[in-house]
Structures are given as structure tokens and as C-alpha cells.
Amino acid sequence: MxxxxxxxxxxxxxxxxxxxxxxxxxxxxxxxxxxxxxxxxxxxxxxxxxxxxxxxxxxxxxxxxxxxxxxxxxxxxxxxxxxxxxxxxxxxxxxxxxxxxxxxIIDTALQHAKRLGVHRLGLLGTKFTMQGTFFSQPFIDDGIEIVVPSPDQQTYVHDHLVTELENGIVLPETKRGLLQIIKTLVDQQHIDGLVLGCTELPLILSQQDFEFPVLDIAExxxxxxxxxxxxx
CATH class of the missing domain: 3.40.50.1860 (Rossmann fold)
Structure with missing residues (x-):
């Protein structure tokens, strides 16, 4: 062991x-x-x-x-x-x-995404994750596109992560806001999967909320x- x-x-x-x-x-x-x-x-x-x-x-x-x-x-x-x-x-x-x-955690997520056969993943996380390339670039190098929300939506996601979820606070209205952002990614960006790109996001979102694959990177x-x- x-x-x-x-x-x-x-x-x-x-x-x-x-x-x-x-x-x-x-x-x-x-x-x-x-x-x-x-x-x-x-x-x-x-x-x-x-x-x-x-x-x-x-x-x-x-x-x-x-x-x-x-x-x-x-x-x-x-x-x-x-x-x-x-x-x-x-x-x-x-x-x-x-x-x-x-x-x-990026390597394990990438290997799972390749097994799933997804091609265009939505990404939620802190502003550092959504705005940076450290997570997205390995996926892009393997032919998997990474799509992030609009700048205003990124601010919403980051702020609620840092002030609520990082402190164990889970609010129904925050979940509704996140689901609306993800719906926009589905409708406008045609994502075929979602990355929960913060290890606190599973407190509020899960595979049960969606019909497409969700990568819970913490799991x-x-x-x-x-x-x-x-x-x-």
C-alpha cells in the first residue's frame, strides 16, 4: 500500500x-x-x-x-x-x-473524456480556470474543444464559487443561475458534455441534472x- x-x-x-x-x-x-x-x-x-x-x-x-x-x-x-x-x-x-x-487532476479528466468520445465540452470553474489555458490546452491538443461562458457569466460562476460553494453554502437560486448558463452553452455553443471544473461544483451540480455526459473531475x-x- x-x-x-x-x-x-x-x-x-x-x-x-x-x-x-x-x-x-x-x-x-x-x-x-x-x-x-x-x-x-x-x-x-x-x-x-x-x-x-x-x-x-x-x-x-x-x-x-x-x-x-x-x-x-x-x-x-x-x-x-x-x-x-x-x-x-x-x-x-x-x-x-x-x-x-x-x-x-487534468490528466485524469482528459483520459476520461477521451474514453467518452466527447468532442465539445463546456467548462465551469473559477475565473482562473475559465480564462486560462492550463486546463483547456491539453484537451485541445487531443482534439477536444473547450467552451466557456461569456465574460459576465464567468463572473457569476466565479463569484458564487468563491463566496458560497467554497464555504459550503448551497443556494437554490445559484443552481438556477448555473443551469441557465449551461443551457446557453447547449443552445448557442452546442456542447456535448460538461466539465465541473471546480472541485466544489459537485455540491450543487451532478450528472442527474443533465442528459449529456458530465465530468466530475473530483470523482x-x-x-x-x-x-x-x-x-x-
Whole structure:
């Protein structure tokens, strides 16, 4: 069994979801509720990270996260991961600053999208995710288009993520607003799938809300992490 290390706090709700989700998967695959995975958590300040990224201090962001990764490695972690998509904006720089192998949430999402055979995905997430290329470019390189909402809609999504969902606040009116944005992507951009590109979005949206494929990137990431924990 491998020891996993999570850079948590990205945000707190996702941290709790990952912790519980990995334990549940591990116990299901072991067919035992009296065994637990070796999982360490190093929780960082998401808002400090947001400030660094907002000010385009990407090297400082990578250093901040690398310090957390190195602490996990000193604690015995065999590999690490981040429970948020936004910090993957500096994934390559971060990996260059630590010898702890890191598992990318983007890689796991891309592999699943390829298996689904989708061609044009809508993307919701923080403004950093929707406006950047760190998530979309690997998909584009593999022939999958990524479509994002209009600038005003992006502001709506980002603001409600940061002020509500990141704090565990789930409001019906926010869900209605998000569903309307997604309907616009379907009607005007003809998407054939949707990426929940923030690990808190599953608090308010799920596959049951849609007739087309939904990529819950957190669930896919947890599947991969559990597989690696159980690897010989």
C-alpha cells in the first residue's frame, strides 16, 4: 500500500469530500470497513493562493505549494495531489520544485473524456480556470474543444464559487443561475458534455441534472488516487 499526501484547503469543502471519498473507495475495494488508507493532509490557505495567482505571481504560487508538498514527503508520502483544479495553473512549475510525484487532476479528466468520445465540452470553474489555458490546452491538443461562458457569466460562476460553494453554502437560486448558463452553452455553443471544473461544483451540480455526459473531475481524481494507494 502506498502512502498518499493531499495538499488540502483548496478549498475546505473539497478537502473533506476527498478525505471521505478516498476512504469510501478504499474500503469498498478492500471489502472491509475496518481498514483505512494511509492518507496525510497538509492544509494551506486557499485565499492566499488566489491572491498570488490574481497578481500573476506564479513562481511564488508554485513555491508556496511546493513547501506543502515537501512537508508531506518528509512525513512519508509516496505521492501527492491537490484537491483543487485552480492550483494546477502552476502544476508543472510545482512539480519542478519538489521530488514528490504529483497526480494531476487534468490528466485524469482528459483520459476520461477521451474514453467518452466527447468532442465539445463546456467548462465551469473559477475565473482562473475559465480564462486560462492550463486546463483547456491539453484537451485541445487531443482534439477536444473547450467552451466557456461569456465574460459576465464567468463572473457569476466565479463569484458564487468563491463566496458560497467554497464555504459550503448551497443556494437554490445559484443552481438556477448555473443551469441557465449551461443551457446557453447547449443552445448557442452546442456542447456535448460538461466539465465541473471546480472541485466544489459537485455540491450543487451532478450528472442527474443533465442528459449529456458530465465530468466530475473530483470523482475521477479520487478514483485514480485510490488505485495508486492500493498499488503494490
Amino acid at each position: 502506498k502512502h498518499a499526501g493531499m495538499i488540502g484547503g483548496l478549498g475546505p469543502e473539497a478537502t473533506m469530500n476527498y478525505y471521505q471519498g478516498i476512504i469510501t473507495r478504499y474500503q469498498d475495494r478492500q471489502n472491509s470497513h475496518t481498514t483505512l488508507p494511509e492518507l496525510m493532509i497538509n492544509s494551506v490557505n486557499m485565499y492566499h493562493m488566489f491572491d498570488l495567482i490574481d497578481n500573476k505571481q506564479f513562481d511564488e504560487t508554485a513555491t508556496y505549494l511546493a513547501n506543502a508538498a515537501n512537508q508531506l514527503q518528509r512525513g512519508g508520502a509516496d505521492f501527492g495531489f491537490m484537491c483543487g483544479l485552480t492550483p494546477h495553473v502552476v502544476f508543472e512549475q510545482l512539480q519542478a520544485k519538489t521530488t514528490l510525484p504529483l497526480i494531476s 475521477l481524481h479520487m478514483d485514480k488516487i485510490t488505485e495508486l494507494i492500493l498499488a503494490d
